[in-house]
Each structure stands twice: as C-alpha cells, then as structure tokens.
Amino acid sequence: MVKNIKLIAVLFLVILSFFIFLKGLNKTNNYSPNLNSSNIDFNFKAKFLYSNEKTTLYELINDKDFSLINIWASWCLPCRDEHPYLLNLNSLSKLNIIGINYKDSEVNAKKFIKELGNPYSKIVVDPSGVNSIELGAYGVPETILINNKTKTILKKYIGPLDDKKLAELKMIIKNEN
Amino acid sequence: MKIKILVLTIFYLISSFNLSYAANSEKVDQISKNLRCLICQGQSVYDSQSDFALSMKILIQNKIDEGKNDEQIYDFLKNKYGEWIVYDPEINKNTVLLWVLPLILFVFGGILIFRKVSIK
Numbered sequence: 522m523v524k525n526i527k528l529i530a531v532l533f534l535v536i537l538s539f540f541i542f543l544k545g546l547n548k549t550n551n552y553s554p555n556l557n558s559s560n561i562d563f564n565f566k567a568k569f570l571y572s573n574e575k576t577t578l579y580e581l582i583n584d585k586d587f588s589l590i591n592i593w594a595s596w597c598l599p600c601r602d603e604h605p606y607l608l609n610l611n612s613l614s615k616l617n618i619i620g621i622n623y624k625d626s627e628v629n630a631k632k633f634i635k636e637l638g639n640p641y642s643k644i645v646v647d648p649s650g651v652n653s654i655e656l657g658a659y660g661v662p663e664t665i666l667i668n669n670k671t672k673t674i675l676k677k678y679i680g681p682l683d684d685k686k687l688a689e690l691k692m693i694i695k696n697e698n
Numbered sequence: 699m700k701i702k703i704l705v706l707t708i709f710y711l712i713s714s715f716n717l718s719y720a721a722n723s724e725k726v727d728q729i730s731k732n733l734r735c736l737i738c739q740g741q742s743v744y745d746s747q748s749d750f751a752l753s754m755k756i757l758i759q760n761k762i763d764e765g766k767n768d769e770q771i772y773d774f775l776k777n778k779y780g781e782w783i784v785y786d787p788e789i790n791k792n793t794v795l796l797w798v799l800p801l802i803l804f805v806f807g808g809i810l811i812f813r814k815v816s817i818k
Contacts, residue, residue, distance in 0.1 A: 530810070651757045654754060656778075660748075
C-alpha cells in the first residue's frame with residue numbers, strides 16, 4: 522500500500538510537471554500589459570521640446586482621428602532605425618504623431634530631429650521618465666496607437682517599428698473607420 | 699546662551715528634515731522591493747539600475763509626496779502594467795495552482811509520514 526502511494530505520488534508529480542512545462546513552452550516570456558482604456562492617464566503633464574509651455578495629453582490629441590504616441594531618445598539606436606517609418610506614417614492625413622522625448626538632453630534631441638527630420642506634430646520632453654511610466658511604457662522605443670474619439674489604445678508596440686508593424690498600423694487605421 | 703539655542707534649533711531643524719527625507723526614501727525602497735522590474739526580469743525595481751527602474755523610483759517618490767499610501771501606489775501600477783508587476787500575486791484563475799499546490803504537497807507529505815509511522 523505504501524509503495525502504491527509512493528508510485529502514485531511520483532507519477533502524479535511527473536505528469537503534473539510535464540503539463541506545466543508543456544503549457545509553458547508555448548508562452549512568450551515577454552510580458553506585456555493588457556490593453557485597457559483605463560490604462561491611459563490623459564491628464565499627464567509634460568513640457569514641450571520647442572517651448573517652455575506645459576501641456577496635457579488631452580490637449581495633444583485633438584483634431585485628427587488617431588494619435589500615435591512615440592517614445593524616443595537621441596541616444597537610442599533602434600529609434601534611429603525606426604525614424605524613417607515614422608516619417609512614412611506622417612503622410613497619413615488621419616494620423617497625428619506625438620513624440621515623447623525620453624530621458625534626453627534637449628540639445629541632443631533637437632539635433633536628432635534636425636538630422637533625421639521631424640515626423641511629429643508635437644514633441645514633449647520626459648527628462649525623468651515618469652511620464653512614460655504613467656503611460657504604462659517600458660522604455661524606448663515604444664509606440665502606442667490611440668483612437669482619439671473613443672480614447673482607447675488600439676495597438677502598442679514595444680521596440681522599434683519595422684515593415685510588418687508599419688503595414689499593420691496602416692491596416693488598423695484604414696479599417697477602423 | 700542665545701547662540702547655543704540658535705545653533706541647537708538649526709541643528710534640530712536640519713536633522714528633522716533629513717529624518718523625514720530618509721523616511722520617505724526608505725518607503726520607496728520598501729515599495730520598490732515588491733515590484734518586478736519589467737525590462738530586467740528576475741530583478742526587483744529596487745535592485746535594478748535600468749532606466750525603467752530609476753524612473754519608477756522617482757514616480758513612487760512623487761506619489762508618496764502626493765500623499766498616496768502603499769495600496770494606492772500598487773493599484774496605480776497594477777492598473778498600468780498589470781498584476782505581473784507586483785511580486786505578491788493575487789489568487790485568481792491563473793494563480794490558484796501556485797497557491798494551492800504547496801498546501802496539497804504538504805498534506806500529501808503529511809499523509810505519507812503518518813502512514814509510515816503508523817505502520818511501524
């Protein structure tokens with residue numbers, strides 16, 4: 522009887538761990554938070570890069586149908602790579618691109634824009650990184666697509682944009698209306 | 699005498715200011731130890747020196763200065779980053795096994811020991 526219990530226990534544990542690991546195999550280990558409209562705090566305060574005025578996210582996202590919030594920094598190499606994609610997206614008339622300059626010096630940030638072009642309608646600075654955390658962001662680069670009317674997050678990309686993400690973004694913007 | 703009192707008062711003010719400041723930072727440490735650094739998984743926000751963790755500590759300090767309590771700060775961050783950010787998972791559908799399994803094993807082990815002892 523004791524032997525039986527031991528055998529059953531071992532067997533039970535082996536089977537259990539097998540299924541736990543099997544389930545774990547298909548899971549990505551990069552955790553990303555759920556997209557939830559309550560996750561965005563539209564009252565966040567930030568200063569503009571090209572002036573000393575302060576603004577809120579409410580004021581930043583206004584006229585157009587969609588807003589694309591892009592968190593970038595001049596010291597971030599992948600940001601350099603994704604910049605042409607942002608310039609490409611800038612041609613969409615429905616889209617308003619907002620830049621958040623993350624933990625950067627203003628001189629370097631302005632140099633970056635001057636060198637690579639400005640896809641943003643407005644740029645705000647986030648020297649301490651606190652604003653980005655209030656947006657639920659991880660770091661740079663990160664891109665969040667917002668529907669301006671419903672104030673919801675439609676899509677969020679952690680990491681630089683690429684051809685696939687660009688196509689996907691265009692698809693979403695095209696199909697939403 | 700008057701100078702002595704003045705010096706003591708100034709000293710007292712400075713030290714009390716320092717103490718209150720230290721108390722706040724300790725609070726930040728305490729909270730950040732319970733937070734998972736999401737971009738350097740395996741480390742807590744307290745341990746990490748990544749940009750994300752550094753900003754997080756500033757944010758926690760700001761929230762404390764605003765008068766928010768621990769619970770409100772955790773809730774705020776959970777709302778932004780999900781349940782995963784805290785090291786203390788709530789009991790729900792996904793974590794029930796995590797919470798119950800040690801209990802099951804404990805009871806099972808107890809039964810095994812009990813059987814062994816009673817047979818002898």
